[in-house]
Amino acid sequence: MSSVLADVLVVIALIGALALVHRPLGDYMAAVFQSKKHLRVERWIYRSVGANPDAEMRWPAYLRGVLVFSAVSVLFLYLMQRIQDKLPLSLGFKPITPDQAFNTAASFVSNTNWQSYSGEVAMSHVTQTMGLAVQNFVSAAVGIAVAVALVRGFARSRTGELGNFWADLVRGTVRILIPISVLAAVILIACGAIQNFGDIHTITTLAGDKQAISPGAVASQEVIKDLGTNGGGFFNANSAHPFENPNGFTNWLEIFLLLVIPFSLPRTFGKMVGSVKQGYAIVAAMGGIWFLGVVAVTWLEYAHPGTASQLAGGAMEGKEQRFGEGNSSLFAVSTTMTSTGSVDSFHDSFSGLSGGVLLLGMMLGEIAPGGTGSGLYGMLIMAIIAVFIAGLMVGRTPEYLGKKIGSREIKLAACYILITPALVLIGTALAMALGKGESSMTNTGAHGFSEVLYAYTSGSNNNGSAFAGFAANTPYHNTMIGLCMLLGRFLPMVFVLALAGSLVEQKPVPATVGTLRTEKPLFTGLLVGAILIITGLTFFPALALGPLAEGLA
Numbered sequence: 001m002s003s004v005l006a007d008v009l010v011v012i013a014l015i016g017a018l019a020l021v022h023r024p025l026g027d028y029m030a031a032v033f034q035s036k037k038h039l040r041v042e043r044w045i046y047r048s049v050g051a052n053p054d055a056e057m058r059w060p061a062y063l064r065g066v067l068v069f070s071a072v073s074v075l076f077l078y079l080m081q082r083i084q085d086k087l088p089l090s091l092g093f094k095p096i097t098p099d100q101a102f103n104t105a106a107s108f109v110s111n112t113n114w115q116s117y118s119g120e121v122a123m124s125h126v127t128q129t130m131g132l133a134v135q136n137f138v139s140a141a142v143g144i145a146v147a148v149a150l151v152r153g154f155a156r157s158r159t160g161e162l163g164n165f166w167a168d169l170v171r172g173t174v175r176i177l178i179p180i181s182v183l184a185a186v187i188l189i190a191c192g193a194i195q196n197f198g199d200i201h202t203i204t205t206l207a208g209d210k211q212a213i214s215p216g217a218v219a220s221q222e223v224i225k226d227l228g229t230n231g232g233g234f235f236n237a238n239s240a241h242p243f244e245n246p247n248g249f250t251n252w253l254e255i256f257l258l259l260v261i262p263f264s265l266p267r268t269f270g271k272m273v274g275s276v277k278q279g280y281a282i283v284a285a286m287g288g289i290w291f292l293g294v295v296a297v298t299w300l301e302y303a304h305p306g307t308a309s310q311l312a313g314g315a316m317e318g319k320e321q322r323f324g325e326g327n328s329s330l331f332a333v334s335t336t337m338t339s340t341g342s343v344d345s346f347h348d349s350f351s352g353l354s355g356g357v358l359l360l361g362m363m364l365g366e367i368a369p370g371g372t373g374s375g376l377y378g379m380l381i382m383a384i385i386a387v388f389i390a391g392l393m394v395g396r397t398p399e400y401l402g403k404k405i406g407s408r409e410i411k412l413a414a415c416y417i418l419i420t421p422a423l424v425l426i427g428t429a430l431a432m433a434l435g436k437g438e439s440s441m442t443n444t445g446a447h448g449f450s451e452v453l454y455a456y457t458s459g460s461n462n463n464g465s466a467f468a469g470f471a472a473n474t475p476y477h478n479t480m481i482g483l484c485m486l487l488g489r490f491l492p493m494v495f496v497l498a499l500a501g502s503l504v505e506q507k508p509v510p511a512t513v514g515t516l517r518t519e520k521p522l523f524t525g526l527l528v529g530a531i532l533i534i535t536g537l538t539f540f541p542a543l544a545l546g547p548l549a550e551g552l553a
Contacts, residue, residue, distance in 0.1 A: 004302070007326025010252060011294065014330070017256055018263050025260065026267020026279070032175045033148045033168060034272065042170050049166065056161035059501030062149055065165035066142060066493060070109050073135060074486075077105040080131045081123075089125035091200060091214075096122065103478035108135035110489035111143055111371060113225065113232030113341050113464040114481060116473040120214035120235050125197050132232060133221045137181075140228030141172035143373030146493050147265065148172075148272075150377045153500030154401045155273045157508050162500055176261075177228060184223040184257060191253075192246030193219040218243050226257035229371040231341025231464040239331070239344040240320050251323055251331065251344055258334045258342065262369035263287070265376040273401055277519035282379055285527045289368035290337055293361055298329040300354035318349020318468075329354070336361035339371035341464025348442075348451065348467035355467070356547025359454055362461045363539045364531060365420065371462065377496050379527075383518070384413045384499075386530040390516050390523075399515055402508040409502055416495040421538045423460035423484045428453050428542065436476045442469030446553070450546035455481060460488040 038046070038053055046053050057065070080087070081096040081104060096104065100116055107114040113136075117123070123132065145168035152162050189195050198215035205211055218234045222244050225232055235241040245251055263283060270279025301315055302325055319328045328345035335342050336358045347358055361368070367378040384400055388410050391398030398405040431437035431452050441448035451470040458465055459481040466472065472481065516523065 003324055003326065007298065007324070007330070010327060011330060014252065014256060014259075018259055021260060022264050022267055022283070025264040027271055029144075029176060029261075029264065029268040030271035032171050033163075033268070035171075038167075039174065042167075042174055045170050045174075046166065051164075051166035053164050053167035053170070055164055057164055058160040059149075059162055059497045059504075062162050062165045063494060063497045065169075066146065066497075067490060069138075069165075069169070070142065070490065073109045073138065074105045077108060077131050077135060078102060080127055081105065084124045084127045087124060087126045089197060091124050093122060093124050099475040099478040099482075100473060103482040104132075106482040106485045107464065108132050108230070108232060109139055110462055110485040111139040111228070111230060111339065111374070112459060112462040112485045112489070113230045114459055114466070114472075114485060115232055115236075115464070116478055116481075118236035119233060120216070121212075125216060128221060128234065129217050133217070133224060136221065136224040136228050136230040136232070137173050137177050138169065140177060140224075140230065140372040141169050143229075143371055144172040144176070144261075144265075145169050145373065146496055147373035147376040148268075150380060150496050150500040150503075151269050151272045153503035154380075154403060156504045157402075157506060160501060160505055162497070162504060177224065180260075181220070181223045181227055184227065184253065185219045187253065188219040188223060188250060191250045192242070193222060193250065194243045195219040222254070223257065226254045226340065226342055227261065227372075229258060229262065229338045229340040229375075231335065231339075231343075233342065239342050240346070245344055248322065248327070251327055254342065254344075255331055255334050258338050258340050259290075259369060261372045262338055262375040265369075265373070266379075269376060269380070275401075275519060278401065281519050281521075281524050281527075282376070282383065283369070284521070284524045285531075286367065286369040286375070286379060288524070288528055289364065289531070290333065293333040293337060293357055293368070294330055296357050297333050297350070297354045298326055300351055300357070301325045301329050315349070315351055318346040320344060332358055333361060335465055336463060337364070337366055337368045337370070339366040339374060339462050339464075341458065341466075343465050346468040347454070347465060348469045352447065352450075352547050352550030352553070355450060355454075356543055356551060358465075359450070359457055359543065359547060360535065360539070362457045362463050363421075363424070363543075364535050365417070366461050366463060367531070374462065378492075381413050381416050381496070381499075382531050382534075383527055384409060385417065385534070386523070386527045387516060387518065388413075389530055390526060394514070396514055399509050399511075400518060402511070403503045403506050404509055409499060412495045412499040412502065416492050416499075417534065419491050419495075420460045420488050423488050424453075424457045424539075425542060427456035427460060427480060427484050431456065431477070431480070434476075436474070436480075440471040440474065440477060442471070446546050446549035450550065453542055453546050456484060459484040462489050 081101040266283040270276035437452035
């Protein structure tokens with residue numbers, strides 16, 4: 001079997017598996033967030049934090065819950081890193097420096113998992129499991145909760161209530177993330193991933209050198225890093241490390257975990273608003289963009305110019321021989337379009353144009369299909385923009401799912417889509433102007449600029465992957481990228497919840513012959529076009545200085 005045919009079969013199997021679970025998982029998640037019953041373990045958690053899960057919240061109260069919980073999480077994780085040498089199972093590791101501890105705390109709480117450290121030689125067992133892995137669960141659950149609140153804004157009418165943040169957070173963690181993670185972790189262990197709390201082993205290599213091998217609870221952290229679209233690996237090599245990703249099947253499984261919740265949430269959205277066709281329109285837009293990205297990067301990597309690359313059948317530098325061009329490209333596109341940041345190859349080694357596609361995947365807002373929750377609410381914001389554009393074309397007040405999109409709604413949506421581009425472009429510009437970017441580059445010229453642009457794009461869009469040649473562990477980058485991660489995560493949530501609060505107070509508008517049918521393929525095409533045009537107009541100049549200049553040179 002040729003490598004190209006094998007790569008095609010892997011993609012077909014992935015799409016088939018995602019299609020197979022789309023309906024049952026989407027329906028299950030809808031039932032979870034519409035249920036009035038509480039599990040016993042959930043009641044215990046509510047009592048321990050003093051929350052009343054049956055108390056409905058208006059959007060300001062829901063937002064306060066998100067921000068307070070996240071602020072406490074940042075402080076807790078920061079302190080754990082600073083005193084990890086005094087905690088059990090420290091492995092002799094020193095405390096993390098203040099700037100790197102802040103960066104890491106901001107990273108994991110914001111669901112970014114940007115890592116300016118090597119996990120196996122920096123973080124103790126307790127920090128990895130009780131700190132980083134816990135945040136992998138709850139930061140993903142926060143994103144799902146905010147998405148569900150926005151969906152309730154469309155589904156409910158003439159009220160100000162969006163549900164209860166604490167109930168949504170706990171249910172997302174206990175009923176969705178933990179059960180899937182346990183099952184997938186067992187599979188991963190059976191396939192060769194490690195799971196223990198042993199001491200560091202020192203071995204002698206065939207060359208006679210000494211090498212330290214770090215054990216740890218790898219499989220459990222690996223699963224939730226992918227399922228929760230987090231991305232922070234136990235090892236510095238991330239999913240290119242055989243202890244995290246032992247073989248071709250586990251590589252496929254990890255890609256599946258990256259995509260399964262983001263691609264199933266549109267079904268949840270459709271069920272909750274009473275029209276599954278609306279969910280199909282959203283998932284079609286997500287899937288179309290993702291598939292185009294997979295085709296583009298795979299083709300560009302196989303067709304990479306240069307005699308050596310052509311003789312090898314593609315550009316293999318920086319990629320695992322176990323996975324090859326196709327699997328590496330599939331993983332790279334899936335991770336940059338889902339705000340995950342997990343990698344099984346190093347994006348710094350991709351060709352200029354394919355690296356540009358990976359950048360573009362993040363610049364889209366990571367909505368194809370995006371992160372757990374964040375992808376859905378990001379795509380719904382873009383749907384509102386598309387409906388507004390369509391309304392301007394025909395000269396009537398735009399409507400979406402029976403709700404009028406007036407000046408307040410469109411202002412909130414516009415603020416949402418402006419936040420991350422501002423963080424990316426201002427952060428990159430400051431780094432270059434102050435010389436901080438140039439001093440951290442491994443490469444010069446257009447590729448070096450791409451390293452800086454990628455770093456601030458990844459941080460601001462809560463992705464977490466990096467061009468590995470970029471030296472990010474400096475006080476400046478740790479602080480600035482940390483701020484970008486926090487602002488890029490929580491400022492958009494302010495506008496999402498404010499928009500949900502505005503929508504939920506409206507009375508439903510009956511559909512007429514002039515109402516845009518947002519469940520039709522025409523709207524899906526309009527939505528994809530609006531996304532590409534807005535992103536292109538915003539980021540084309542920056543892309544022209546980096547990956548486009550490199551790829552066309």
